[in-house]
Amino acid sequence: MSSILFEIKDSIAYITLNRPDKFNSFNREMALLLQNRLDECASLQEVRCVYITGNGKAFCAGQDISELVGEHKMELAQILSEHYNPIVTRIRNLPKPVIAAVNGVAAGAGANIALCCDIVVAAESASFIQAFSKIGLIPDSGGTFTLPRLIGWQKASALMMTGDKVSANEADRLGMIYKVFADVVFEEESKKIAQTIAQMPTKGLAYTKHVLNASFSNTWQEQLQLEDQYQQKAASTEDYQEGINAFLEKRKAAFTGK
Numbered sequence: 001m002s003s004i005l006f007e008i009k010d011s012i013a014y015i016t017l018n019r020p021d022k023f024n025s026f027n028r029e030m031a032l033l034l035q036n037r038l039d040e041c042a043s044l045q046e047v048r049c050v051y052i053t054g055n056g057k058a059f060c061a062g063q064d065i066s067e068l069v070g071e072h073k074m075e076l077a078q079i080l081s082e083h084y085n086p087i088v089t090r091i092r093n094l095p096k097p098v099i100a101a102v103n104g105v106a107a108g109a110g111a112n113i114a115l116c117c118d119i120v121v122a123a124e125s126a127s128f129i130q131a132f133s134k135i136g137l138i139p140d141s142g143g144t145f146t147l148p149r150l151i152g153w154q155k156a157s158a159l160m161m162t163g164d165k166v167s168a169n170e171a172d173r174l175g176m177i178y179k180v181f182a183d184v185v186f187e188e189e190s191k192k193i194a195q196t197i198a199q200m201p202t203k204g205l206a207y208t209k210h211v212l213n214a215s216f217s218n219t220w221q222e223q224l225q226l227e228d229q230y231q232q233k234a235a236s237t238e239d240y241q242e243g244i245n246a247f248l249e250k251r252k253a254a255f256t257g258k
Contacts, residue, residue: 020056031083062108112143201239202257
């Protein structure tokens with residue numbers, strides 16, 4: 001069975017990490033296949049939202065340690081340059097919203113891949129662990145960039161150094177994630193968010209994502225100029241005109257993603 005399950009339904013691309021016996025930890029096959037699926041999502045016009053989750057008890061336990069030892073072991077430099085860095089870069093550059101539906105533990109690279117998504121929701125039983133310090137490594141997969149911006153320098157530093165487990169409810173309280181749902185309704189409620197997002201103005205959301213990405217390095221004036229530029233691009237879309245017409249006609253807008 002494939003290590004990545006993939007299905008497109010109602011404009012949503014459902015990507016499921018599928019190594020449940022290994023807590024969905026990444027090996028090379030899964031990492032490269034995920035990259036291919038993300039590329040496919042970027043190129044297919046029918047896809048208007050991407051939903052990433054895990055099969056079984058875990059979202060993703062990070063790196064499969066068995067690839068780091070033995071005669072055919074991979075070097076960490078290769079794993080970062082060919083696996084994780086391309087994955088998180090694809091997620092941030094994908095011109096469509098990406099939702100991480102964290103169904104169980106998200107540890108190491110698994111946590112940081114989730115946290116780089118546009119919207120992160122979690123089941124109440126899920127948890128997040130910056131597990132790198134437990135084996136003498138530093139956080140990767142963009143974690144040192146994203147986590148301090150989500151929860152602040154002190155909290156991020158402490159979690160990275162201690163490797164403490166953060167419950168879903170605590171992650172919500174810290175501002176690390178968007179929402180927590182009880183386990184019994186998690187799948188239904190998380191998919192409702194994807195369904196809502198998939199019916200929204202896709203180009204406008206892509207422009208929002210682009211401008212948010214730029215805000216990490218832009219000055220105030222540069223950001224204002226970029227907002228001006230992309231607001232004009234958004235105003236030229238069919239969905240903008242539909243939104244205006246629906247407002248004036250007092251009806252629900254029917255966006256097409258164009």
